[in-house]
Amino acid sequence: MTDAIRLKVMPQFPSKVTGGTGIEIDKEDGEFTVELDYSEFLPELAAYVPDPNVVALIWNQVTGIFKLVPLTMLGGLSDAPADGTLYARRNGIWTPPAVSDLTDASWxxxxxxxxxxxxxxxxxxxxxxxxxxxxxxxxxxxxxxxxxxxxxxxxxxxxxxxxxxxxxxxxxxxxxxxxxxxxxxxxxxxxxxxxxxxxxxxxxxxxxxxxxxxxxxxxxxxxxx
Structure with a gap:
């Protein structure tokens, strides 16, 4: 009669963890910590030009669902161009006002x-x-x-x-x-x-x-x- 031998294997899982773009993985005493790595993001924009292809990740705290939303849907006004020119908001865009808008109202x-x-x-x-x-x-x-x-x-x-x-x-x-x-x-x-x-x-x-x-x-x- 052959005696049965049982072995208990303790696998190391995961054997390797790699963070993607903007994700940092830290391991300490067998514990992995996953967090954002801001150094991999582009520098802050000096001025934002509305672009429907630029999106933001938003979270619904009731449903727990994340969604990508174009920034153009979030409203608000973009900054006027920083070129030393006086601008006024007209028809949804920044436009230099005509002189008549400021000084030439008729009597x-x-x-x-x-x-x-x-x-x-x-x-x-x-x-x-x-x-x-x-x-x-x-x-x-x-x-x-x-x-x-x-x-x-x-x-x-x-x-x-x-x-x-x-x-x-x-x-x-x-x-x-x-x-x-x-x-x-x-x-x-x-x-x-x-x-x-x-x-x-x-x-x-x-x-x-x-x-x-x-x-x-x-x-x-x-x-x-």
């Missing part, structure tokens, strides 16, 4: 309504000679020229006019001008409300105290609502 006619801050028993009569404004973004410039052909009775306080665009709350309207026919007095112009400006003489007197047929020419600037 637009405007029909203001005129009244007094404290109207009296008989209203005054106003004739608008010219009125126009220009708006670039939230910035509004205006010019007005009006003649008071009848002062009325009992009118006082500032000469009020409707603005071409509403004034931003919490901001002011800044302007100046002069009476161009009778006295030559300077005018100060400020905001009376969100949609009205007010003109007074330089010494805070009402223009209603000036002679009939006085002509007021003024302009100013404010931030639109």
């Amino acid at each position: 637009t006619p405007w029909v203001p309504s005129w009244t007094w801050g404290s109207p009296g028993g008989t209203p005054a009569t106003f004739v608008t000679n010219t009125a126009r404004y220009k708006q670039i973004g939230k910035s509004v410039w205006f010019q007005a020229d009006v003649t008071i052909t009848s002062l009325g009775v009992g009118n006082s306080a500032g000469l009020l006019f409707t603005t071409p665009v509403s004034i931003r709350p919490g901001t002011n309207l800044i302007g100046s001008g002069r009476e161009a026919v009778n006295t030559g007095k300077q005018l100060q112009v400020s905001a009376a409300s969100g949609s009205q400006g007010s003109a007074l003489t330089f010494d805070n007197a009402s223009p209603a105290t000036l002679p009939v047929n006085s002509r007021y020419q003024f302009g100013g600037f404010y931030e639109a609502a």
Whole structure:
């Protein structure tokens, strides 16, 4: 009778572990550690140009599934070219703005309504000679020229006019001008409300105290609502 011999083999597994691109394998006391090897990745990009062929690995923490997604699907804006040129975002791309976008907005006619801050028993009569404004973004410039052909009775306080665009709350309207026919007095112009400006003489007197047929020419600037 032949005795049976049993052998117990302790294989070394794995006998060899090799990391792929960007993967580093470290072994210490028989324990293998697998981790990313950042030294095998390309240097960080100075600027990213959207490319549907460039993808990112994302992970759904609920399903545990990893997926490759083109970076163009992740949204966000790319940086403007770093070449010393001023760029604006238009139609999804960076484009140098035209000079007209910044400085050449056209003047637009405007029909203001005129009244007094404290109207009296008989209203005054106003004739608008010219009125126009220009708006670039939230910035509004205006010019007005009006003649008071009848002062009325009992009118006082500032000469009020409707603005071409509403004034931003919490901001002011800044302007100046002069009476161009009778006295030559300077005018100060400020905001009376969100949609009205007010003109007074330089010494805070009402223009209603000036002679009939006085002509007021003024302009100013404010931030639109």
